Amino acid sequence: MHERMYACTFWRLLRGEEGLIRRKVAELAGVSEATVSRVLSGAGTVKDDTAKRVMDAAKQLGYVPNALAQRFALRKSGNLGVILPLLPKVNLFSTFYFSEVLSGIGVTAKQRGYDLLLLFREADEARDYASLFRTQKIDGCIILGSKDTPGERAALAELKEREHPFCLVNQRFEGEAYNTVDADQKMGSRHAVRHLLRYGYRKICFLNGPPEYSNSLDRLNGFQQALAEAQVPFREEHVLIGNYSRKSGYRQTETVAALIRSGEVDAVIAANDRMAIGLMQGLKELGIRAGEDFALVGCDDSDVSSMMEPQLTSIRVPFYEVGCEAASRLLDLMTETEPSPPFEVKLPVKLIERASSKTTRSTAK
Amino acid sequence: MHERMYACTFWRLLRGEEGLIRRKVAELAGVSEATVSRVLSGAGTVKDDTAKRVMDAAKQLGYVPNALAQRFALRKSGNLGVILPLLPKVNLFSTFYFSEVLSGIGVTAKQRGYDLLLLFREADEARDYASLFRTQKIDGCIILGSKDTPGERAALAELKEREHPFCLVNQRFEGEAYNTVDADQKMGSRHAVRHLLRYGYRKICFLNGPPEYSNSLDRLNGFQQALAEAQVPFREEHVLIGNYSRKSGYRQTETVAALIRSGEVDAVIAANDRMAIGLMQGLKELGIRAGEDFALVGCDDSDVSSMMEPQLTSIRVPFYEVGCEAASRLLDLMTETEPSPPFEVKLPVKLIERASSKTTRSTAK
DNA sequence: AATTGACAGGTAAGCGGTTGCATGAGAGAA
DNA sequence: TTCTCTCATGCAACCGCTTACCTGTCAATT
Known part of the structure; x- marks a missing residue:
C-alpha cells in the first residue's frame, strides 16, 4: 500500500515536471507556449x-516535444506502414528480397522524418x-x-476509394491503376533468353512462380517474347510452376532431368x-551438372547466387532501390495537396553472368 | 481554387462526420460517450x-476508435521499438539473422496488441x-x-537510469545487468569442438568475429574450454578474426591454406x-576442399548452409525463438507494475552435422 | 420503512500539442 | 503627427479519448 502510494506520488511528480x-521553456525564453510551438x-x-x-x-532544459501529442493535434501519425506477409519459419520469398526492400524504405522514410510501422499480415487474416x-x-x-486474390483486390479497392495513399511493390493488378514500383521482370527474362541463345542453347525450359504474382506473368511474357524474336518455337510443356521456395525447385528435379536426358531441354x-x-541441387544428385550438362539462370541475384558451386548466373534486381523509390514516391504523394495520377515505376534489371550458364554449347543436339 | 475549396469543404465534412x-454510436446505444469508451x-x-x-x-456504424487519440490520452504509444543497425547494401550480419529475429518479435508483439516501430540506427549517429x-x-x-562501444554503453546506461524498458538481443555487457536474450554460443562452440574431436580432428583453427560482440567472446570461451576438457592445447595463433562478412572469411584464405598445408590445422x-x-570458397580455389582436405563448421545454420556444396555443418541458433522470447519478456515487464530483476535468458543451440565436417579423419598427421 | 452500499452511468477535466483570431507595436505613408 | 498596414505574439479553443468524481437507483440489511 505504502509503496503503491509512493509510486503514485512519484509519477505525479514526474509527470508534473515533464x-x-x-x-x-516558454518562461525562460520570455514568450508564450504558443510561440514555443511555432518555433519548434x-x-x-x-x-x-x-x-x-x-x-x-529548449536546448538548455532538454525539452523535446511529445510526438504523441503533436501527432494527435495534427491528426497525422507520422508513420509509414509497411505491410508484409508473415511467414514464420517458412521463407517463401527470400529474406534477401525483404531485407533489401525494407532497408531502402527505411532509409528514405527516415530521411523524410517518417517512422516505419511494420505490419505483419497473417495468411488467413481478413485483409482490412x-x-x-x-x-x-x-x-x-x-x-x-x-498477391492477386479476390480478398486482396477488395482491400486495395477500399484503400483507393477512400483515397488513402498506398504503394504496391513488385505487384501490379490487371485493370487497376494503383501506385506501383516494380522491377522490369519482363526485360529480365528477355535478357536471360538472349543470353542463353547467344551461347548456343535453344531448348529452354522455364521454371516460373505462381500466377497470383504479376511478376510471374511478366517473366513468362518476356520469355515468350524473346523466343519469338529469335524465332524459336515456344513449347507450353516447357513451362513448369513452383512457389518460389527452394523445395519447389527441388521438386521439379525428375521432370527436368527427363527433359534434359531426352535432349528436349x-x-x-x-x-x-x-x-x-x-533444382540445381536435385539435378546434381542425379549427376546432371549446371554449367556443364545444362545451363541455368536464376533471378534476384541474391547473396547466395555467388556462394553456389558453380556460381549462379542471375538477373540482378535493384531491390534496395525499389524500396527507396516506393517510399520516396509515396511520401511525395502524401505531402502534396493536389491529387496526382498514379505512378507505375519500373526499374531496370541486369543479367549477371556466372559459371552456371557460361559454357558455350558447341553442338546443339 | 475551386477545387481547393471543394476539397477543403469535403475534408471538413469528412472529418465532421468521422x-x-x-x-x-452513443446516441444509437442510448448512452453517453463515456460509456462507449468504457465498453470499447x-x-x-x-x-x-x-x-x-x-x-x-459500433459495429453497425463501423466505428473504430482513433488509436492516436487513445494513445495520447493514455500516454502510451502502444509501440514496441526495434532498433537495428542500418547496413544498406552491406549486410554485415546475415539478413537471415535479422529476418528470423524480427519475425519472432513481430508475431509476439502482434499477439499482445503492440505495434512494431522499426528504428534504423546509422553507424555514425549519436545513439540517443x-x-x-x-x-x-x-x-x-x-x-x-x-556492440560494446563507449557510446553504446552510455546510451544504454541512460535508458536504465530512466527506467525505460528495453532488452538486448545477442549481446551482453560485462559488468551491467541488462535484460538480455541470447543464444548459448559458448555451448555452441563446445559442441563444435567436441564434434570435430570425435571425428579425429585435433588441430582446430577458430575464425572468430570482432570482440565488440559478446557472442564472439562467448564462442572463443567455449572453444577454449572444450579444448581444455579434451586436454588439447590451445594455440593463440590459431585464432583469426573476421567481421562476420563473407569477404572477411575469404580474406583469411591464404593464412588458413598455409596452416592446412603445413599440417598445423x-x-x-x-x-x-x-x-x-x-573461406570455403577461397580454399576451393586453391584446391583445398572442405569435408575432404579439412573439416569446416559454421554457425547460425542459415538457409545457405544447406545450399552449399558440400553442405555446411553448422550450429543451429533458434533466432526466431530468440525474437519471441525477447518480445515476450519485455512486454511482460512493461505491463507489470512491480519492478522486477533483470532477466538474462540463454537459449540452447544445436549442432547440425553435414558433409563439410563428417568425413572421419582416419590418420591424424 | 429507513438506512446503507454497491454499482451503472453521466459530467467534465484533462492529455500536450497546434492554430485561428485578436491585439499591440513599429514602420511607412500622407 | 496621425493613420494604416504588417508582422510578431498572446489567448484560448480544439483534436478524440480516458477517467476521476459525482449522482441516482435499487437491493439488501436492520
Whole structure:
C-alpha cells in the first residue's frame, strides 16, 4: 500500500515536471507556449531573435516535444506502414528480397522524418488495410508480397476509394491503376533468353512462380517474347510452376532431368534463385551438372547466387532501390495537396553472368 | 481554387462526420460517450446489456476508435521499438539473422496488441535511445546488433537510469545487468569442438568475429574450454578474426591454406556461416576442399548452409525463438507494475552435422 | 420503512500539442 | 503627427479519448 502510494506520488511528480518543461521553456525564453510551438514546429512567423531565445531555452532544459501529442493535434501519425506477409519459419520469398526492400524504405522514410510501422499480415487474416488508416496508425503504406486474390483486390479497392495513399511493390493488378514500383521482370527474362541463345542453347525450359504474382506473368511474357524474336518455337510443356521456395525447385528435379536426358531441354531459367538452387541441387544428385550438362539462370541475384558451386548466373534486381523509390514516391504523394495520377515505376534489371550458364554449347543436339 | 475549396469543404465534412461517429454510436446505444469508451476499452463497470447495445451500435456504424487519440490520452504509444543497425547494401550480419529475429518479435508483439516501430540506427549517429521514450514514440524497445562501444554503453546506461524498458538481443555487457536474450554460443562452440574431436580432428583453427560482440567472446570461451576438457592445447595463433562478412572469411584464405598445408590445422570453426562460406570458397580455389582436405563448421545454420556444396555443418541458433522470447519478456515487464530483476535468458543451440565436417579423419598427421 | 452500499452511468477535466483570431507595436505613408 | 498596414505574439479553443468524481437507483440489511 505504502509503496503503491509512493509510486503514485512519484509519477505525479514526474509527470508534473515533464508537463512543466514546456512552460519552463516558454518562461525562460520570455514568450508564450504558443510561440514555443511555432518555433519548434517551424510554422508561423517568429522573429529571428525570439526563435533563437526559444531554441536556446529548449536546448538548455532538454525539452523535446511529445510526438504523441503533436501527432494527435495534427491528426497525422507520422508513420509509414509497411505491410508484409508473415511467414514464420517458412521463407517463401527470400529474406534477401525483404531485407533489401525494407532497408531502402527505411532509409528514405527516415530521411523524410517518417517512422516505419511494420505490419505483419497473417495468411488467413481478413485483409482490412483501410482500418489502419481509420485508426490513424499510419498515414500511408507500402504493401509487400501482395498477391492477386479476390480478398486482396477488395482491400486495395477500399484503400483507393477512400483515397488513402498506398504503394504496391513488385505487384501490379490487371485493370487497376494503383501506385506501383516494380522491377522490369519482363526485360529480365528477355535478357536471360538472349543470353542463353547467344551461347548456343535453344531448348529452354522455364521454371516460373505462381500466377497470383504479376511478376510471374511478366517473366513468362518476356520469355515468350524473346523466343519469338529469335524465332524459336515456344513449347507450353516447357513451362513448369513452383512457389518460389527452394523445395519447389527441388521438386521439379525428375521432370527436368527427363527433359534434359531426352535432349528436349538444354537450359533452364528459374523465376528466382531459390528455385534455381533447389533444382540445381536435385539435378546434381542425379549427376546432371549446371554449367556443364545444362545451363541455368536464376533471378534476384541474391547473396547466395555467388556462394553456389558453380556460381549462379542471375538477373540482378535493384531491390534496395525499389524500396527507396516506393517510399520516396509515396511520401511525395502524401505531402502534396493536389491529387496526382498514379505512378507505375519500373526499374531496370541486369543479367549477371556466372559459371552456371557460361559454357558455350558447341553442338546443339 | 475551386477545387481547393471543394476539397477543403469535403475534408471538413469528412472529418465532421468521422468525429460524429462516436457521438452517433452513443446516441444509437442510448448512452453517453463515456460509456462507449468504457465498453470499447474494457475498463470500468458496465451492464452486460448496455455493453451489448454499444457494441452493436459500433459495429453497425463501423466505428473504430482513433488509436492516436487513445494513445495520447493514455500516454502510451502502444509501440514496441526495434532498433537495428542500418547496413544498406552491406549486410554485415546475415539478413537471415535479422529476418528470423524480427519475425519472432513481430508475431509476439502482434499477439499482445503492440505495434512494431522499426528504428534504423546509422553507424555514425549519436545513439540517443532515451529520446525515443521522451518523445513517446515507443513504450519499450529491443536492440539488435548492439556492440560494446563507449557510446553504446552510455546510451544504454541512460535508458536504465530512466527506467525505460528495453532488452538486448545477442549481446551482453560485462559488468551491467541488462535484460538480455541470447543464444548459448559458448555451448555452441563446445559442441563444435567436441564434434570435430570425435571425428579425429585435433588441430582446430577458430575464425572468430570482432570482440565488440559478446557472442564472439562467448564462442572463443567455449572453444577454449572444450579444448581444455579434451586436454588439447590451445594455440593463440590459431585464432583469426573476421567481421562476420563473407569477404572477411575469404580474406583469411591464404593464412588458413598455409596452416592446412603445413599440417598445423586440420579443421576450422567459423563464428558464422557467411565467413565459413567465404573461406570455403577461397580454399576451393586453391584446391583445398572442405569435408575432404579439412573439416569446416559454421554457425547460425542459415538457409545457405544447406545450399552449399558440400553442405555446411553448422550450429543451429533458434533466432526466431530468440525474437519471441525477447518480445515476450519485455512486454511482460512493461505491463507489470512491480519492478522486477533483470532477466538474462540463454537459449540452447544445436549442432547440425553435414558433409563439410563428417568425413572421419582416419590418420591424424 | 429507513438506512446503507454497491454499482451503472453521466459530467467534465484533462492529455500536450497546434492554430485561428485578436491585439499591440513599429514602420511607412500622407 | 496621425493613420494604416504588417508582422510578431498572446489567448484560448480544439483534436478524440480516458477517467476521476459525482449522482441516482435499487437491493439488501436492520
